Amino acid sequence: xxxxxxxxxxxxxxxxxxxxxxxxxxxxxxxxxxxxxxxxxxxxxxxxxxxxxxxxxxxxxxxxxxxxxxxxxxxxxxxxxxxxxxxxxxxxxxxxxxxxxxxxxxxxxxxxxxxxxxxxxxxxxxxxxxxxxxxxxxxxxxxxxxxxxxxxxxxxxxxxxxxxxxxxxxxxxxxxxxxxxxxxxxxxxxxxxxxxxxxxxxxxxxxxxxxxxxxxxxxxxxxxxxxxxxxxxxxxxxxxxxxxxxxxxxxxxxxxxxxxxxxxxxxxxxxxxxxxxxxxxxxxxxxx
Numbered sequence: 001x002x003x004x005x006x007x008x009x010x011x012x013x014x015x016x017x018x019x020x021x022x023x024x025x026x027x028x029x030x031x032x033x034x035x036x037x038x039x040x041x042x043x044x045x046x047x048x049x050x051x052x053x054x055x056x057x058x059x060x061x062x063x064x065x066x067x068x069x070x071x072x073x074x075x076x077x078x079x080x081x082x083x084x085x086x087x088x089x090x091x092x093x094x095x096x097x098x099x100x101x102x103x104x105x106x107x108x109x110x111x112x113x114x115x116x117x118x119x120x121x122x123x124x125x126x127x128x129x130x131x132x133x134x135x136x137x138x139x140x141x142x143x144x145x146x147x148x149x150x151x152x153x154x155x156x157x158x159x160x161x162x163x164x165x166x167x168x169x170x171x172x173x174x175x176x177x178x179x180x181x182x183x184x185x186x187x188x189x190x191x192x193x194x195x196x197x198x199x200x201x202x203x204x205x206x207x208x209x210x211x212x213x214x215x216x217x218x219x220x221x222x223x224x225x226x227x228x229x230x231x232x233x234x235x236x237x238x239x240x241x242x243x244x245x246x247x248x249x250x251x252x253x254x255x256x257x258x259x260x261x262x263x264x265x266x267x268x269x270x271x272x273x274x275x276x277x278x279x280x281x282x283x284x285x286x287x288x
Contacts, residue, residue, distance in 0.1 A: 008061060011052040013037055017068055024072055032077045033068075039081045040064035074209035087136035091162050096154030098218040100132040103275040104195050106282045107249050108136045110273060111193050114245040114284065115141060121190040124149065124239075126179055126232055129218060131159030131172075133193050138168055146172040147189070149182045152217060179228070180235040191245040192236050196228040197221040198251040225251055226258065233262060233285075240287045247284045255280035 021029035034045045040063040078084040078099045086100040115121045125134035128148030163169045175182045198221040255272035267285040275281035
């Protein structure tokens with residue numbers, strides 16, 4: 001960037017940064033430039049267009065330049081701006097949690113469908129991270145209650161903050177622990193949701209640099225990627241009542257094997273759900 005402040009209007013900052021990010025391989029360069037600049041000026045993305053010809057202040061340029069530097073160093077933009085939109089809600093995210101992704105909204109869709117008609121359903125979300133799945137389900141079902149479980153204490157803190165910001169603290173409990181071993185005794189959920197780690201451990205280092213900046217504990221699914229997916233399914237058999245639902249996100253190419261494994265153990269398995277990229281992404285099953 002030029003050192004002459006008179007050259008750097010909001011519009012020029014957007015154009016320069018969008019081009020720079022695109023050259024570095026960022027697929028949504030314009031969007032990410034807008035997100036960071038809005039954060040730098042303390043406004044919304046829509047505010048950028050009302051201020052298109054305004055010269056950015058030195059403080060704004062400094063904040064923005066630091067953000068752009070971090071992004072070019074492959075830090076996820078969600079961590080840089082401190083938030084991520086998911087299911088039309090805004091969630092706080094930072095390096096303690098996985099960045100919620102659009103395809104994971106399919107888990108919320110399926111949970112809503114499975115719980116339709118239930119008076120006061122209880123949802124247990126395992127590996128809850130930022131709480132995005134659970135809080136999105138609760139936002140759509142006003143009578144629902146939830147329990148979110150995560151092995152990471154830091155993730156539990158983030159989820160707690162999100163519940164408070166969304167006005168749902170009174171409807172959810174957060175538990176720090178491993179899978180359903182952490183579930184308080186006597187709890188009988190109507191549905192268990194999960195986006196557990198499903199990437200084979202040996203493939204972690206092959207992921208995009210941005211993804212490798214996310215918590216490894218939220219990525220590494222063991223030798224074949226399915227260690228925790230199978231473990232949760234096994235534990236769910238002792239917790240879910242007849243008709244209770246298990247809804248899990250899985251990786252590309254894993255849905256068929258997971259569905260077959262569940263069927264062999266007596267689960268009633270629905271057809272897998274395909275994401276926008278054509279991958280079978282969500283496996284949903286119920287107890288007989």
